[in-house]
Structures are given as C-alpha cells and as structure tokens.
Amino acid sequence: MPKPVVRDEARRRRRPTRQGTVLSEALIVDTALRLLREHGGGGLTARRLGLALGADPSTLYRYFAGMDDLTRAIGDELMGRALGSWAATGRWRDDLRALGLAVHAAYLAHPQAAVLTASRVTGRPREIAVDETILGILRGAGLPDEDAARIYHTFIDQSLAFAALDAGALALTEESRTADEGMWATTYARLPASSHPHIAATAPLLARRMPHSAYPGALEMLLDHTAARLRAARAAGG
Amino acid sequence: MPKPVVRDEARRRRRPTRQGTVLSEALIVDTALRLLREHGGGGLTARRLGLALGADPSTLYRYFAGMDDLTRAIGDELMGRALGSWAATGRWRDDLRALGLAVHAAYLAHPQAAVLTASRVTGRPREIAVDETILGILRGAGLPDEDAARIYHTFIDQSLAFAALDAGALALTEESRTADEGMWATTYARLPASSHPHIAATAPLLARRMPHSAYPGALEMLLDHTAARLRAARAAGG
DNA sequence: ACGGTAAGGTCAACCGTGTTGGCATAAGGC
DNA sequence: GCCTTATGCCAACACGGTTGACCTTACCGT
Numbered sequence A, B: 001m002p003k004p005v006v007r008d009e010a011r012r013r014r015r016p017t018r019q020g021t022v023l024s025e026a027l028i029v030d031t032a033l034r035l036l037r038e039h040g041g042g043g044l045t046a047r048r049l050g051l052a053l054g055a056d057p058s059t060l061y062r063y064f065a066g067m068d069d070l071t072r073a074i075g076d077e078l079m080g081r082a083l084g085s086w087a088a089t090g091r092w093r094d095d096l097r098a099l100g101l102a103v104h105a106a107y108l109a110h111p112q113a114a115v116l117t118a119s120r121v122t123g124r125p126r127e128i129a130v131d132e133t134i135l136g137i138l139r140g141a142g143l144p145d146e147d148a149a150r151i152y153h154t155f156i157d158q159s160l161a162f163a164a165l166d167a168g169a170l171a172l173t174e175e176s177r178t179a180d181e182g183m184w185a186t187t188y189a190r191l192p193a194s195s196h197p198h199i200a201a202t203a204p205l206l207a208r209r210m211p212h213s214a215y216p217g218a219l220e221m222l223l224d225h226t227a228a229r230l231r232a233a234r235a236a237g238g
Numbered sequence C: 001a002c003g004g005t006a007a008g009g010t011c012a013a014c015c016g017t018g019t020t021g022g023c024a025t026a027a028g029g030c
Numbered sequence D: 001g002c003c004t005t006a007t008g009c010c011a012a013c014a015c016g017g018t019t020g021a022c023c024t025t026a027c028c029g030t
Helices: A025-039 A046-053 A057-062 A067-084 A092-108 A111-117 A125-141 A145-171 A174-185 A197-209 A215-237 B025-039 B046-053 B057-062 B067-084 B092-108 B111-117 B125-141 B145-171 B174-185 B197-209 B215-237
Strands: none
Touching: A025 A046, A025 A067, A025 A111, A046 A057, A067 A092, A067 A111, A067 A125, A092 A111, A092 A125, A092 A145, A092 A215, A111 A145, A125 A145, A125 A215, A125 B197, A145 A215, A145 B145, A145 B197, A145 B215, A174 A197, A197 B125, A197 B145, A215 B145, A215 B215, B025 B046, B025 B067, B025 B111, B046 B057, B067 B092, B067 B111, B067 B125, B092 B111, B092 B125, B092 B145, B092 B215, B111 B145, B125 B145, B125 B215, B145 B215, B174 B197
C-alpha cells in the first residue's frame, strides 16, 4: 500500500530532515527545476533529488504520489511563472501575443522540465488561471463564445506544442544539439539538386532559419485569424 | 567498448537467432511499433523487445547504437508511412493540407511512438523525402524561396508539435486519459462564475471541443496565410 | 570441398531507476 | 511533560539500459 500523500497546506508537523532542511512542496519543486537545469533532461531522479535536498528519496512520497505527480507540479510552476511575467494592457492583440510568448519563454527557460510536462494537462490552479486569462482576452475583445472557445483551444495547444518541440531541441546535450543544427548546413546542404532540387535551392535559407523557433510566426498567423473573426463578428453584430 | 553497429544493407551474414527468427532493422522496428501499441507508452524495453523477437536483448546493439537510436529509426518509419499514404493532385492547397493531415495521422496511429520521436530531427532518408515534398509544393505553387522556406519551417514544426501533443494525450492509459478529458466536464465546469467568469461562460463549449485536436484548425490558418502570401507574390511578380 | 576468420547471437553481470513496507524519532496538542 | 502519530529513514525489490567475454556458425578464399 502506498504511503498517504499530504497536501502541503494540510501538513501539521514540520520535522527537519536529518541534514537539517525543512521540506515543502515549493522547495522540492524548485530543487527539481535546479537539478533539471544542471544535470540535463534525464538528471531528475528520485535519488538525486533526495541527495540535493538532504533527504531520503522515499521521503518524497510523503509530498507527491510519485515522479509523475511531481512532474505535473513542475508544469504548473512554469505556468505560474509565465503568468507572473505578464501584464495586461487592454489591447487584445498585444495581450494575447505577450501571453503566448510568455508561456513559450517560461517553458524554454527550463527546457528539460518543459519536455517532461508540456504535453500534460494538469488541471492545477496556475494552469486554470492562464486559461481564464486567455478566454478573458478573447471575450473581452468582443468575440462570440463559439469563436473564443475555438481560438482559445488552438492558442493554448499551439503554445504548449511548440514549447515542447522547441524545448526538445534545447534539452539535447550541447554536443548533439550543435550536431542537429549543423545537419542543415551539412547533410541537407549537400543533397544534390538532381535528386532534391527544392532542398538544394533553399538550403542556405533553411540553414539560417531552422535553428530558430517557428512559434512567433505561427502565433502571428493565429492573431491574424482572430482579427478576421473579430471583424466578421463586428460586421454581423452591428 | 560498445559493440559495433552494422547498417542493415552492409550486413554480410544472416544468422538466425536461437529461436529461429532472422533479424533485420525493419523487423526490429516493426516489432517495436507492435510492442508500443500493445503495451502502451512505457512498453518498449530492450528486454521485452528481445523477448518478442526471440532474441537476446543485447543482440539489438548489433543493429542500433541504443534505444535512442532505435527511437529515431521508428520516427523515420512513421514519416515513411505518412508519405506513402499521400498522393499529389497538383492543387497546392489540397496537397499541403493532405500531407499535413497524413503526417499527423501517421503519428497518432502510434501515439506512444510519436511521443518518443516527434520532437527529434532525425535527418534520416524518409524525413528528408517529406521535407523535399513540402518545399516542392510551396515552390511549385509559385512562392518566392524566402516565403517557401519560412512557411515550410512553420508547417513541419507545427505538424510535428501537434502530433506530439495530441499523441501525448492518446498515449496515456485509458484510465488517466478519460480522467483528463473528464476534467473539462468536472473541475473546469464547476468553477464558480464569480472567480472564473470566462471559463464558466464557455465550459460546455470547451468540454465538447477540448477532447479533439486543434491541429486541423491551426493548419487551416497556415493555409490561409500561404494563400495571402501567394496573392502578394503574384501581384508583385506580374 | 573445406578450413579459418570474424560476424553475429548469447550469457552474466553491472549499476541506476522508481517504489514500498517496516521502523524510529520527535513535534505538537492536550 | 506525555502520548500519539506524522514524518523522515532504511533496506530491499523488480526492472531498466548497457557492456564485455564467450561461443557458434555463415561465408570467403583457396
């Protein structure tokens, strides 16, 4: 039978660890983020986390149901940081763009964590706050609920999907990352025009473009689409 | 020192395994896909793969440098299947849409494999073939190289990113997947309008929409954008 | 036809992983 | 200040990828 997990705020006694640290959900999540940053994508292990905290690995199970649960908490923390770095201006297009870039940036700031968490819907508080904010921007701009729901869905999924993809590239070890990026300057650039005319013709352009994220461009497409729907709604509404 | 890896076509002897099966890269990849399908996302292990093949796990290292290398090969196989299920019509918009949906579908047909592979650029033959095809459609439609390269980049990253995200949802165990989907009908729907007015107002719409992929919508936005660029290019060109 | 070489399959072992059940200790309500 | 029990610790388990030494037999050259 697994140990019972006690939510942080319901914790009654605070007993320091043998090495003196007093544990908490926040401390564990922060330490996990640090480990991911320092030791790379596979660097987050129960044992290593315990060592970094000065606690036995099994102690973590008093705070999280398992590594999977901890992972979700990390994802929610990233969402919180994204929202914290964002401020509303009242101009829907600027606000939506800034929020998208903030989420993207917050995840990319911890690529290894992003890879682990970006494709999971957590349903935790910070994620809900972000969802509410997005819907608020869209409905506040005057979109009908139908459009708002559809565009919200595309917006959040696109942001998380690109965050995970881009983070995946960043999370590679320095060695294999430069190898991947160099692939465009080598493998692809060397393909003969006879067999791959289109790649050959655009290879220099691609080599310059591929190492960067395509997210800002995709985001702009979504904003264009939103603007068009907004014009349509205003025309129909009066 | 690791065992030397011999590429399939350079293999000189074909020695049957103790249990009689004759190995090959293709057989291993196919079996790996079957295991992922049958046993779920974490179901692909060297030991289990060896067992399914009737071979010792360590034998795999004669064919792939490690599980990571095998993973890349699986990703390339999915690309091949996507391209194989696609046929050109000459109408750029239809072709691009069909190719995007084919890639997305090929990955979603093997969600667990997609999660492992979609965020890696492999540089393997089938992936290069897909890239060449996309660029061909865009340049064939009459786009300037600059636009073609940019839209190609957005297109392939968007397709893979959504494939990984959507596959992530599908790859969950039946239990936690219905839990995740039900979250929209429960957690989100129960948020009070006082604290979360926008979620409360659109909850029924979201509950119906969120379980489906946002990819088709995002793809259509990209096609709209491409059409606009194409009009601009034609206006400028003559 | 056959012998020697080395390719390719096998075995046993290593170390690191998440996770658990039982135990010890001390925090904090009374 | 006692007693309860929350909370941290320990030892162990099953399983993961990976490796080095090994054996066997398919194939090449004669």
